[in-house]
Amino acid sequence: MEKPHFQYIEILIRVKATAVNSADWRLRKAEPFAVRLFFGLRKPKKNILGGVLSGEVEGVGKDVTLLKMGDQVFGSTGMAFGTYAAYKSLPENGVLALKPQNITHQEAAVIPFGGLTALHFLKKAHIKSGQKVLIYGASGAVGTAAIQLAKYFGAHVTGVWSTANLELVKALGADHVIDYTQEDFTQNGITYDVIFDTVDKSLFSPGLKLLNERGILILGAAGLSKMLQGLWVSLTSTRKVITGVISEKAEDLIFLKELIEAGKLKPVIDRTYILAHMAEAHKYVEKGHKKGNVAITIN
Numbered sequence: 001m002e003k004p005h006f007q008y009i010e011i012l013i014r015v016k017a018t019a020v021n022s023a024d025w026r027l028r029k030a031e032p033f034a035v036r037l038f039f040g041l042r043k044p045k046k047n048i049l050g051g052v053l054s055g056e057v058e059g060v061g062k063d064v065t066l067l068k069m070g071d072q073v074f075g076s077t078g079m080a081f082g083t084y085a086a087y088k089s090l091p092e093n094g095v096l097a098l099k100p101q102n103i104t105h106q107e108a109a110v111i112p113f114g115g116l117t118a119l120h121f122l123k124k125a126h127i128k129s130g131q132k133v134l135i136y137g138a139s140g141a142v143g144t145a146a147i148q149l150a151k152y153f154g155a156h157v158t159g160v161w162s163t164a165n166l167e168l169v170k171a172l173g174a175d176h177v178i179d180y181t182q183e184d185f186t187q188n189g190i191t192y193d194v195i196f197d198t199v200d201k202s203l204f205s206p207g208l209k210l211l212n213e214r215g216i217l218i219l220g221a222a223g224l225s226k227m228l229q230g231l232w233v234s235l236t237s238t239r240k241v242i243t244g245v246i247s248e249k250a251e252d253l254i255f256l257k258e259l260i261e262a263g264k265l266k267p268v269i270d271r272t273y274i275l276a277h278m279a280e281a282h283k284y285v286e287k288g289h290k291k292g293n294v295a296i297t298i299n
Contacts, residue, residue, distance in 0.1 A: 003059075006089035011067055012059030013090065016105035018050045018083040020278070020285045020294045021113040021141060022221075027081075050083030052076050054099055054108035055298075064092045072099040074108035074257075076116060076248050084278060086298055097253040100260040107267040110293035112248075114141030115256045115265070117220060118149050118198075120246040125194050125216045129154025134185075134192045134210070137199030138174065139165035142220055144268040144292045146196055147172045152264050158192070160185055168268070168291055186210060196220060199288075204229060204241075211239050219243045268292025274299065 006012045027049060054074035057067055067073065075096035082088050090096060095116075099108045127133065133150045137143045138159030150157045151173040159174035162181050169177050178185045186206040193215050197203040200221035207217045217233075219226055222243040230241030259265035270291040273281040275298050285294050 003087045004089045006059055006061055008061040008063040009091055009093065010061045010089050011057050011064055011073075011092050011096075013053065013055040013073060013088050014058045015053050015055040015083055015086055015088055015298045017054045017109035017298060018296045019052050019110045019113060020273075020281045020296060021051065022285065023051060023113070024049050024282070024285075048082045048084050050085070050296075051078065051081055052109050052112045053083040053088060054105040055088075058087070059089075061092075066092050067096075072105075073097065074099045074105075074111065075250075075253060076112040078248055084275065084296070093250070095248045095250050095253055097250060097257050100257050102261055103267060106269065106272055106295040106297060110141070110267050110269055110295050111145075111256055111260070111265075112253060114143075114145040114293065115149075116248050116252055117142045117246050118146035118196075119252050119256065120248075121196065121218045121220055121242060122146065122149055122153065122194075124242050125196075125218055127153045127155055127194060131155045131193040132158070132191075132212075133194045133196065134158045134160065135174075136160045136195070136197045136201060136203055138169045138172075138177075139291050140198055141290075141293045142198040144168075144172055145265070146198060147174050148265050149259075150194075150196075152259065155194070158185075158190075165291055172266075172268070191215070194218065200226070208233065208239060208241075214238050214240075217241045269295050271295075272297060 057071040073096050133155040135143055135146050139161045147157055147159055157174045158176040159169035160178045160180050163179050166177050191210055191212050193212055195207045196218040198220045227243040230243045234240045272295045281294050
């Protein structure tokens with residue numbers, strides 16, 4: 001097994017676990033088509049997918065000062081990808097942190113994608129204690145993290161998902177749970193300070209109607225057209241729409257680590273596969289029915 005080279009300020013990580021997220025299968029299928037403009041028109045520029053990891057430092061560049069051999073770390077590679085492999089080299093000042101001591105490598109690997117996404121958008125919305133927050137897609141990777149983070153910030157949280165996932169959403173701390181197959185929450189007359197659509201399920205127009213006068217609609221998985229519509233709404237009304245590409249930061253990952261170690265944030269894993277069964281894992285995630293995350297163990 002050939003190990004990747006690492007530079008002066010890089011570390012070499014022996015990957016113990018990774019995860020399959022929506023970004024992975026969308027990149028694999030080049031869906032939407034615009035993905036090809038950035039990652040290859042005819043075939044992917046990146047031969048190895050995977051954007052999150054948890055593992056052990058097995059090599060350090062001569063100018064590395066923050067980490068040492070044997071450190072257990074977790075994090076995100078961003079657009080570098082490459083974590084569906086036994087080893088990955090990354091800059092030590094990348095989106096990395098020491099792994100929380102009270103969880104496994106599989107649990108740590110599933111935190112960065114949903115956790116950093118949820119935290120990014122909730123911080124942009126300046127979520128405050130006492131606010132009423134509705135989270136649509138509450139049992140997905142982003143949704144399970146968003147419920148727990150919103151509760152940590154003191155919000156009153158309503159989670160929306162289907163019957164099969166209601167108990168999970170309750171267990172994560174949601175104050176109120178709505179089964180969208182049984183109740184049309186857009187018609188019950190309840191309004192919110194923040195609505196977080198984590199899965200892009202056409203909540204743009206109905207979501208705006210459910211907002212308080214200065215409410216905020218977060219579209220965590222919006223395409224370009226929704227982004228432009230959101231910008232127009234933000235410029236022409238008292239309501240605000242937040243979209244865009246997330247900014248991953250090591251300081252946010254460290255914040256999530258501290259919440260996990262304090263028992264304030266728990267990783268949610270639906271299924272765990274071994275690397276040899278990666279195709280099966282992708283098929284399962286692509287169906288869109290997973291609860292939380294799908295972890296991959298790297299032997």
